[in-house]
Amino acid sequence: MSASTQANSLHRQRQWALYGSYAALAVFVIIFLVPPFYTIITSLKSSAEISAQDGSPWMVKNPSLENFWYLITYSNFQTYYLNSVMITAVTVVVSMVISVLAAFSLSRMGFWGSGVLSTVVFLTYLVPPSLLFIPLFQIVGSLGLINSVWCLILLYPTLAVPFCTWIMIGYFSSIPKELDEAALIDGANYIQILTKIFIPVAMPGIIAATIFAFTVAWGAFLYPLAYLYTSNQMVLTVGIISDLIRGDVFQWGKIMAACLLASLPPIVIYACLMDYYVAGLTAGATKG
Amino acid sequence: MAEVSVRKVVKEYDGGVQAVKGIDLEIADHEFVVLVGPSGCGKSTTLRMIAGLEEITGGEIWIGGDVVNDVPPRDRDIAMVFQNYALYPHMSVFDNMAFGLKLRKFPKDEIKRRVDEAARILDIGMLLERKPRALSGGQRQRVAMGRAIVRNPKVFLFDEPLSNLDAKLRVQMRTEIKKVHQTVKTTTVYVTHDQIEAMTLADRVVVMNHGIIEQVGTPQELYHNPTSRFVAGFIGSPAMNFLPCRIEEAGGGGLFVQSGSNLRIPIPAARTARYAPHKNKEMVFGIRPEHLVERREVGKAGFEPVELLVDVVEPMGMETMVHFFVDGAPVCARIDPATHAAPEEMLALTADMNQMHIMEKDSGKVV
Numbered sequence: 241m242s243a244s245t246q247a248n249s250l251h252r253q254r255q256w257a258l259y260g261s262y263a264a265l266a267v268f269v270i271i272f273l274v275p276p277f278y279t280i281i282t283s284l285k286s287s288a289e290i291s292a293q294d295g296s297p298w299m300v301k302n303p304s305l306e307n308f309w310y311l312i313t314y315s316n317f318q319t320y321y322l323n324s325v326m327i328t329a330v331t332v333v334v335s336m337v338i339s340v341l342a343a344f345s346l347s348r349m350g351f352w353g354s355g356v357l358s359t360v361v362f363l364t365y366l367v368p369p370s371l372l373f374i375p376l377f378q379i380v381g382s383l384g385l386i387n388s389v390w391c392l393i394l395l396y397p398t399l400a401v402p403f404c405t406w407i408m409i410g411y412f413s414s415i416p417k418e419l420d421e422a423a424l425i426d427g428a429n430y431i432q433i434l435t436k437i438f439i440p441v442a443m444p445g446i447i448a449a450t451i452f453a454f455t456v457a458w459g460a461f462l463y464p465l466a467y468l469y470t471s472n473q474m475v476l477t478v479g480i481i482s483d484l485i486r487g488d489v490f491q492w493g494k495i496m497a498a499c500l501l502a503s504l505p506p507i508v509i510y511a512c513l514m515d516y517y518v519a520g521l522t523a524g525a526t527k528g
Numbered sequence: 529m530a531e532v533s534v535r536k537v538v539k540e541y542d543g544g545v546q547a548v549k550g551i552d553l554e555i556a557d558h559e560f561v562v563l564v565g566p567s568g569c570g571k572s573t574t575l576r577m578i579a580g581l582e583e584i585t586g587g588e589i590w591i592g593g594d595v596v597n598d599v600p601p602r603d604r605d606i607a608m609v610f611q612n613y614a615l616y617p618h619m620s621v622f623d624n625m626a627f628g629l630k631l632r633k634f635p636k637d638e639i640k641r642r643v644d645e646a647a648r649i650l651d652i653g654m655l656l657e658r659k660p661r662a663l664s665g666g667q668r669q670r671v672a673m674g675r676a677i678v679r680n681p682k683v684f685l686f687d688e689p690l691s692n693l694d695a696k697l698r699v700q701m702r703t704e705i706k707k708v709h710q711t712v713k714t715t716t717v718y719v720t721h722d723q724i725e726a727m728t729l730a731d732r733v734v735v736m737n738h739g740i741i742e743q744v745g746t747p748q749e750l751y752h753n754p755t756s757r758f759v760a761g762f763i764g765s766p767a768m769n770f771l772p773c774r775i776e777e778a779g780g781g782g783l784f785v786q787s788g789s790n791l792r793i794p795i796p797a798a799r800t801a802r803y804a805p806h807k808n809k810e811m812v813f814g815i816r817p818e819h820l821v822e823r824r825e826v827g828k829a830g831f832e833p834v835e836l837l838v839d840v841v842e843p844m845g846m847e848t849m850v851h852f853f854v855d856g857a858p859v860c861a862r863i864d865p866a867t868h869a870a871p872e873e874m875l876a877l878t879a880d881m882n883q884m885h886i887m888e889k890d891s892g893k894v895v
């Protein structure tokens with residue numbers, strides 16, 4: 241009797257907790273979804289409808305894909321897109337190769353100074369990029385890479401690698417030492433331990449780091465703004481703004497459509513990688 | 529199959545900790561040797577040096593007739609089972625067991641044959657497709673053993689493989705390990721801090737303490753003839769009783785153990801010659817709880833009456849532990865559960881003095 245009353249009250253408490261969390265979540269969802277919603281609505285409008293004074297800005301009367309079509313067939317936009325994709329792909333691959341190898345040696349090989357080095361790697365990440373871009377401008381300039389996509393390909397990994405390495409060190413360090421020892425006894429060398437044990441086991445970390453490197457390269461604004469100026473080398477973030485804002489004419493519909501098109505790759509990447517992001521993959525290695 | 533030989537091996541960790549201080553150990557082919565000792569005595573270090581996971585600071589390790597000091601683990605032809613199993617979490621049970629064979633480029637059908645054979649021995653045939661996280665602790669332990677068996681190595685190394693299991697499963701797996709060894713007969717070095725595990729599994733037990741080997745012997749030898757107070761106290765559960773004592777001479781050439789002022793027990797005639805040189809010195813008298821029984825068999829040679837004041841009675845079912853204090857030193861007797869022992873009463877006991885031990889007070893050496 242008293243046990244069931246208690247169970248009931250527990251049940252009720254749980255329910256209230258549930259309602260509470262749904263309410264809180266609803267608030268967040270609304271806050272986070274308003275801007276994308278507004279973007280979509282605006283991208284579907286013609287310039288005339290955007291500047292019209294009557295009607296709610298939250299509704300669209302004559303939806304059309306005209307803005308999207310314009311961008312897809314606009315050769316500058318195509319160039320920006322391809323440049324962004326290329327720079328991002330190279331950045332992600334280069335950063336991940338470097339940071340996985342670095343993290344493996346820092347977390348496992350225990351050479352002289354490896355502890356200090358791991359800390360220093362992280363500290364470099366704490367230096368704000370906005371402080372770096374002036375000295376970097378000189379370096380990039382002396383390399384003759386100003387106004388070249390290659391300067392970004394060179395720079396982005398230097399931004400992504402420290403943090404990715406730091407994430408990977410965390411994941412690799414959580415892999416029990418006995419796992420490498422078992423593999424060592426089983427006959428694996430260091431490369432095999434890395435490829436057959438560490439990379440598969442640390443997959444969630446690799447995915448997290450990949451997403452980070454992707455975001456760094458795809459969303460960077462300051463560096464392309466500072467180092468690139470011709471449209472054949474330009475990337476999306478700066479290109480959209482410089483190309484679709486002519487003087488003080490903001491082509492809002494096209495800007496919004498371009499933003500949506502530019503957000504497509506991150507959305508696709510997140511959606512695909514999240515499927516593989518199986519947290520707790522290490523469960524079962526040891527006692528647990 | 530191979531013998532293992534550890535010669536004058538020293539291990540000093542960075543920072544100058546001497547974990548192993550020059551040990552010698554000869555392990556015969558097919559032998560099951562257990563390293564036992566308290567925490568931090570250097571058991572794991574010794575095992576890991578045999579495995580090649582720790583560098584050797586001094587001395588030599590031989591496996592199957594070769595010095596392996598500078599041979600990497602993968603070329604030592606050994607297999608190791610870890611306390612936390614160390615299964616590869618992303619691989620199925622089959623792949624876990626096959627991993628070492630695949631790396632050594634065994635043909636597919638040979639791998640399958642060996643894994644199936646090991647799975648049969650360990651009774652895990654139905655688990656081969658599962659991932660480690662879907663296994664219970666005992667099953668994981670079996671897979672870890674399977675991974676060692678399939679390799680058919682020269683030596684098995686176990687580092688406390690059972691200490692993560694609950695008590696019941698531990699006993700069951702202990703029997704299983706023994707059975708596996710009887711089947712595959714691979715030379716085995718097994719580390720544990722559990723002396724019962726050591727006694728039940730081992731052909732020979734190596735008792736370690738503070739980085740040295742205290743004694744090597746069969747379980748029976750260690751139990752009946754410990755050479756030091758440490759071994760006498762470590763082997764056997766509950767532990768041997770130790771009382772400070774003097775050996776004194778009675779009229780007629782007989783000797784007595786005199787502990788404190790009250791306890792005075794005659795020493796069997798067979799041992800007079802052995803203990804005579806230690807007369808009138810501060811010594812330690814040792815007797816196991818199981819050799820203090822309720823008074824019954826007085827009269828046989830060496831069975832001497834003792835009367836002690838009961839402090840606590842602990843019935844255990846099969847037997848009853850009775851605790852006493854003799855001049856402040858705790859003494860335990862392991863007696864028949866049908867006892868009349870009650871706290872604060874005197875209990876008449878018989879001490880089997882044929883099983884007594886006398887140790888030097890300072891060195892702990894058994895005389």
Ligand SMILES: Nc1ncnc2c1ncn2[C@@H]1O[C@H](COP(=O)(O)OP(=O)(O)OP(=O)(O)O)[C@@H](O)[C@H]1O
Pocket residue numbers: 541542543545546547565566567568569570571572573574721
């Ligand atoms: N990597 C290391 N660096 C420094 N000292 C170490 C290291 N590993 C072990 N030691 C020390 O060496 C000694 C022996 O350690 P070892 O692990 O061999 O003990 P053990 O007998 O296996 O104990 P346990 O039963 O607790 O596992 C201990 O004093 C320990 O502190």
Ligand SMILES: [Mg+2]
Pocket residue numbers: 571572573
């Ligand atoms: Mg240990």
